[in-house]
Amino acid sequence: MNIEFIEALEEIEEEKGISKEIILEALESALISSYKKNFGSSQNVEIEIDENSGIVKVFAKKNVVEKVENELMEISLEDAKNIDDKYQLGDVVNIEITPKNFGRIAAQTAKQVIIQRIKDAERDVIYEEFADRENEIITGTVQRVSRNNVYIDLGKTEGILPPSEQIEGEIYEQGDRLKLYILEVKKTTKGPQIILSRSHPGLVKRLFELEVPEIHDGIVDIYAISREAGSRTKIAVFSRDPNVDPVGACVGFKGSRVKAIVEELNGEKIDIIVWSKNIEEFIANSLSPSKVLKVEVNEQEKSALVVVPDYQLSLAIGKEGQNARLAAKLTNWKIDIKSESQYKDNFISE
Template sequence: MNTELLEALTILEEEKNISKDTMMDAIENSLISACKNHFGTSDNIKVIMDRETCDYSVFAEKEVVEEVFDPALEISLEDAEKLDSSLHLGDIAQIPVESKSFGRIATQNAKNLILQKIREEERKAVFDQYFEKEKDIVTGVVQRYVGKNISINLGRADAMLTENEQVKGEVFKPTDRIKLYVVEVKNAPKGPKILVSRTHPELVKRLFEAEVAEVKDGTVEIKSIAREAGSRTKMAVWSNDPNVDPVGACVGLNGARVNAVVNELRGEKIDIINWDENPALLIENALSPAKVISVLADPDEKVASVIVPDYQLSLAIGKEGQNARLAARLTGYKIDIKSETQAIESGELPADYMDQMAMMDEEGYVGEYETDYEEEPAEPEYAEGDDAEEMPEFIEAE
């Protein structure tokens, strides 16, 4: 048994995840390559290697002839009989080859071939490991800043967090541990090239899958996410079990689950709303915490007209239009938001609407006009409204 070789292959398999069979194939190829360098040909070289004991033998197959013209492929009858007396003219003799007799160049070439195979298999093993984590999150350790990019150590490989994939305002120090979303893994000559992100909306989804058991097992589905990294995220959730509240499951007891995600995102606000197949109700939920009087949605044109109370207009739009912009991305609708006064002036509400509102009975009905104006809609966790200086005419889903 070749104990030293077996131990070396075992260590390689454990540390670098390179199988013994692969390395044994590399050793066989290196021996054949060394024979080619030593004898000038390897066509008649046979390598036999025991996969259990790592013992190996190298033979050169030569034809027994009366007169030798090519010593690499032929052997004289006299020399053949010295090895095996049963050999005759025309037979194939197996001549043992001692690897110790190889020259320095042949030995060096064989060594380089084995080292190259080790490097190739190591890169392949690392690529396979991180390719499985594509579209998932990983934990990395900040190493250093390279210009405006950040070098991240992921364990067996390094990744570069580019400036475009960083959240504005986030500053990291060496040795900080951060969560990253693996956008893509490419196989490059010098090892896998891993593209990671802190701004991708799927990062929020994966973080909730890690924190919320109901999301991980599929009881609660995250239907849509709209995110402005570092500032705010809106997320629409749906429950496949009528006994499970999707928003409550994501928020957790005393906000424990959503707080864990918020802390990982370094204070980014998260609005969690109920998903609804009815686009009008979905848009109403998406615009929360603002109250909505009416929503008129066109599923074919993906356009919606929303009317809100005068005092809720700035809240519905949000600071610099953020609330309405995220709602548009979340729902996929172009949203036109108007106040009561603007709706009356444009004819979308009757001129006596305000008078009828004043006469509204406690059930919220006045003649043929129905409204839920006085009802307090459920506000999503961590939703905060900000004033807007001006209202854009249309906000399109990006």
């Protein structure tokens, strides 16, 4: 190696932000391994790289002893004093043993170390960038599908959309552009692993933040979301400004805002309801689109009995109980739904 190598390290430091000292330390460690592999693994060696000239030297480190039992690791006091009178028993002597062709090995090793360090640094940069974006929304392009995992091109790197985070029934084809939720960013030996989601309720939340300026600005807040991805979502919202209708803000002019979200989610139904501090009112709202006649709550058990018109019982419960199930998730209350007739027959004593 030579002065050009040192200059190259300085350029890498400037362009990639990788400290020259870090590369030199890694290189010294790699060169020790290379020396032991090529010239003998038993010696205790040290590598010195001149930071001005780039010249590499190999030194054997030997302990000064009275009687030498291992020539590779030890040197007699007499021989040590022949090198320098100052040496005493217990000192360590560095003896240069640089092989003739070690410069070529050093150059090859340096190239490998630098390439690896640049890769590691780039991976670290990507990890830090995406780790800070967990729970955010990102747009990516479907790159390929393998073993039911969908690999998404995110520009600088790729993310994985595993089967558990996919929307049931959604088909992913190469080149499709999707909005995705960054669920988790893991640091692995192969670089950052970015787990994405299309089914997480957080995706719906972020889509509303993108489409509804009042949510982005903090005028309208999202209280809770319950979701069965690909089928239906319920979102409870409230307004901090009495002059702003939270449902109207989310729906948009002629439904433009919610329509954009529904299209992104391939037709998933979205019920936007008003959150209320009054739990009876909130539970009644949560069963939208059904009309509610009466709500009786048991605060201790966090359960509610809801009465609906006879003709709306199936609407309130929903297909396979979905509407009632999502309302219970949204409110975090147990909800028992009865028709008006059932309520009169079973709960009102004559």
